[in-house]
Amino acid sequence: MASKLPSHVEYVVIGGGIIGLSIAYHLTRLGHRDVLLLERDQLTCGTTWHAAGLVTQLRANETMAKLAQYSADLFRDLEHMTGQATGFRQTGSITVAATQDRLEELKRGSSMGRSFGLDVEMISAAEAQRRVPLLDFSDVLGAAWIASDGMTNAIDTARAFAVGARQGGATILERTPVTRILVEKGRFVGVETSQGTVRAEQAVISTGLWTRNVAAELNWSVPLQAAEHFYVVTEAIPDLPHDLPTIRDMDARVYAKADAGKLLVGFFEANGKPWGMNGIPHGFSFDSLPEDFDHIEPYLSAAIERMPVLANVGLQLNFNGPESFTPDNRFHLGPSPEIQGLYVASGFNSCGIESSGGAGKVMAEWMSTGLPAGDCWEMDVRRSMPFQRNRRYLYDRTVEAVGNLWSLHLPHRSPKTARNVRVSPLHDRLSAVGANFGESAGWERVQWFGAPGSPNESHATYGRDEWFERSGAEHTATRSGVTLFDQTSFAHLLVQGSDALALLQCLSTNDVNVAVGRVVYTPWLNERGGMESDVTIARISDEEFLVVTAAVQRTRDLAWLRLHAKGAGHVSVADVSSGYTTLSVMGPRSRELLERVSPADFSNEAFPFATAREIEVGYSLALAFRMTFVGELGWELHIPTEQTLGVYDALVAAGADLGLGHAGYVALNTLRLEAGYRDWGADVGDEDTPLESGLGFTVAWDKREDFIGRAALEAQRGKPLRRRLVQLAAPDAKSLMFGTEPVWRNGSLVGYLRSAGFGHSVGCGIGMGYLTAEAGVTADWLSGGSFEIEIAGKRYSAIASLRPFYDAGRSRVKGEWRAVEELVAKDLLAT
Structure with missing residues (x-):
């Protein structure tokens, strides 16, 4: 019998769970017919088959929420489009708040959702009781209601993707494990399977629990770890509403949904149980893990308190199955930094079903065009550091990561486990004078300084507590005297060789052909003009340049340099970060x-x-x-x-x-916001051009050499920009701003804050956000509008400006001393 395995295809999808199937489906929707999906055993046999199937759309940030929004929209139509039933029902969801901090988080989340079209309604405990009578609301302060949320049957939805993919021309082969991923000269070229070899142009690894080890064989760090996930299913409950909304009590760490006249109740425990540290068993398919009632008993008790009906019903099923979690609870999507043509889509932190449609669409577009359709940095696998695939690190972090999914997302929050991986030589000195450390890319970085000997706090609060006063004092000291900032987390990349200048000129919008001893700030663009990064480049000698970039951009920027250095002549790129x-x-x-x-x-x-x-x-x-x-x-x-x-x-x-004082990153952020300095990953990203971002001064239009993305910038040059990054201030706001707050103009939503903080020099909350106007965001449009910023459901009058609110003329930077009071834009901040 002839093998069904083709000899050559355009795209290979490795893994037949709902994510891989969605990617295959979406590739065919883009018109690609030469798509091959390979599954080691049977479709959905890893994690998909036992997923609870919740479809909730309010997530920690816009990017992840949009994946779930798209999925919910798609699930409504998928059965009609494919002929395969999915079981999707939009029954709504209710999330209760039993603490003031949780209520504040829900209110802020409600405002954030409004920024990108998700209708989140804040309701009282009494109204929540009316909508979901089976809950005990005696201690509830309020709740969030999302009418468009729902649930789906995970297996049937995955099958619908499979049917749609086959209808679009894709080939899906089960019981065809990939035994080796083939790489030649830094490029993916194909896969070896149990049935033979397939040459291919591109591939995506969507192997769920197995992904860390699959990638590690290629020396690629994709840090995720399986953990046990528990839920129970009750016996039949008389008169249980068929359209019962999904229930979430995040403080109690429980969720519930109706399941054929029963209740499925699941848990996200404060201390999770990592599983499979030595690898996932080869034949692990449609398998469950041993019960652990002692582990879930406290959470089940909390569920009974919230849903008293549970006290009088037996349990039909006590289920335990593995799901994969990442160190920061964000997905891993995108290209390998070192292997061209190879992508990953894994690490969905128990949110794979609700994100599957959006993730499939994003990955199909990314693979098809070479760029994601939108800003995906929050989920980009290139944020990962090599050390993060260390198994002891993953074990300790995963214990916390399961619970962190539903922990309060307080400002400046950092995980508590697997810390002190990367520390500055000054760590002990700074700790002795009261440093409170947070984590970024594994680095211990000072957030603010407390009193010497005070406990180290891993997060701030929503209010003006000690962290606010302490970081505010650091802010003021920097404006009036002199402070030290430890920024050892910077990455340092050394570019050398006779063709080093030519390489950097090709990548940079600014002119890097400067005298030895000069420093250049410049964006690096992609072909659509979006900012792949922004860096500082110092010319050390005629043929030697030191590129300095942020810690989280280290993997991404190093890969960008090395990719374009191939075939660029005599040039070498080295990571020398540990030397500085x-x-x-x-x-x-x-x-x-x-x-x-x-x-x-x-x-x-x-x-x-x-x-x-x-x-x-x-x-x-x-x-x-x-x-x-x-x-x-x-x-x-x-x-x-x-x-x-x-x-x-x-x-x-x-x-x-x-x-002389010390200052941390919270003060650094508020200082740079006042001065209007952009932060890559927050204010600027790979879909934002320098012209939209107010960084047009970094574009050397007259330099002799061409640079990547120039054509896209030329198309914007000299024209009104319908989207621009704008400084905003809220002089009357009592609540603090932290980013994601909606911005209104004359009663219409026109954008949201990408980053925000309190400007201690200007005396009010400030932020930056992209505002949109069809005729162009101009100074006249700003001055002619009445602006408001929405914070936790309340709107406050705001001032919008294209210029920073502090020292717009840069006199202080130039060393031309002027009093701080003279430099605050009081006319702009006048109420």
Whole structure:
């Protein structure tokens, strides 16, 4: 009998769960017929078959919520489109709040949902009782109602994707395990299977629980870990409403849905149980794990308190099955940083069914065009660091990750487990003076400084508590004196060779052909003009450049450099991040402090802005950049790691009578917001152009060399922009802003804040967001409108400006001292 396995295809989808099937379906919807899906055993046999099938759309951020929104819309029509029943029903959902913090979170989530078209209704406990009488609302303060939420049958929905994919021309082969992924010269070329070899152009790994090990064989870090997930199904409950909404009590960590006259009740425990640390058994298909009633008993008791009907009904099923979780509870989507043509779509943190339609669409578009249709950075696998596939790290983090899915998403929150993986040489020094650390890309970074010896807090609150006062004092000290910021988490990438300049000119919008010792800030664009990254480049010598970028962008930017370095001639790219510590000296007295520890000339004439120079400092040498991200005079000191402590101690000793202070990343954020500095990943991303983002000054239109994305920028140049990044302030708002708050103009929704904080110098909440107007977002459009910012369901009057609210003329950065009061845009902030 001839093999059904083709010799060559365009796309291979590895894995026959609902995600892989959705990708295959969506590839055919884009017109691709040469699609092959390979499943090691039977479709849905891994995780999909036992999923609860909830379809809830309010998520922690816009990107993930949009996947669920699209899925819900698609599920409504999928049966009609394919002829395969899905069991999808829109019964609505109710999420109750029994604490003030949870109620605040739901109110803020309701506002966020409104920003992108999701109708989330906040209702009283009494109204919630009327809609869902079987719940006990005696301690409930309020609830969130989403009428468009629902539930679906996971297996039937996956089958519908399979039917649709086959109707579109895809080939789906079961019992055909992929035994090896073939890579030649850094490019995916095919797969080996139990039935033979298939050459292919592109592939996506959608292997769920198995993905970490599949990717690790290719030296690719896709960090996820299986954990046990528990739910119970009751015996039949008389008169249980067929259209019962999905119920969530996130404080009790329980959910429930109607299931054929019974209740399915599931749990997201505070301490999860990782499973399969030594690999998933080869024949694991349609299998469950042993019951553990002792583990779930406290949560089942909480469920009975919320749903008293459970006290009088028996349990028909006590189920335990594995699902995969990621260290930050966000999905892993996108391309391999080192292997062209290879993608991943895994790590759905028990949200795979509700996200399957959106994830399939995103991945099909990404593979088809080479770019995601929208901003997917929150889920981009290239945010992962190599160390994160370490199994001990994954075990410890997964214990927490299961519960973190429903923990309060408080501002600046960081996980508590698997910490201190990457620490600055200054960690102990900073801890001794009260540092409160958060985590970013595995780095321990100071959020703010408490009193020495005070407990380390891993998050802020929604209110103006100690964190607010402490970080506010750091903000003010930076504006008035001098402070130290430890920014060792910066990534440092060294680009060398006779063709290094040509490579960087091709990637950069700005002109990198500057004199040795100069520093250039520049975006890197994709072909549609969106910002793949923004970096600082220092020219160290004729053929040597140091690229400095943010910690979370390290994998992405290194891959971008190496991809374009291929065939670029004599050029090498090296990650030298571990060789440097970065200590930023910021504030109007920064020059005075540095002159005490170094014989270098720090005057404007000798050391102008955007200069890089090796200086003596203390007993050491450091590469000093005159740059700032806070809107004040300042220098970044890039110090050889082994010389860090000596430089720090010299600065601290010399700054004692100057009032030298320490500052963390919360103050860094509020300072840069006042000054209008953009943060990649928050304010700018790969669908935002420099012109839309207010970074047109970084585009060297007259440089001789062409650069990636120029054609897209030329199409926008000189024309009204219907979408622009705007500074906004809310002088009367009592509630704090943290980002995602909707922005209204003359009663119409025109955008939302991408980032926000409290401007301690300007005295009110401030933020940045993209606003949209068909005729163009212009100064006249802004001045001619009445703006409001919605915070937790309440609207506050707002001021919108294309210029920053603090020191718009950059006089402080230039070293032209002026009082802070003179630099606040009081006319803009006048109420």
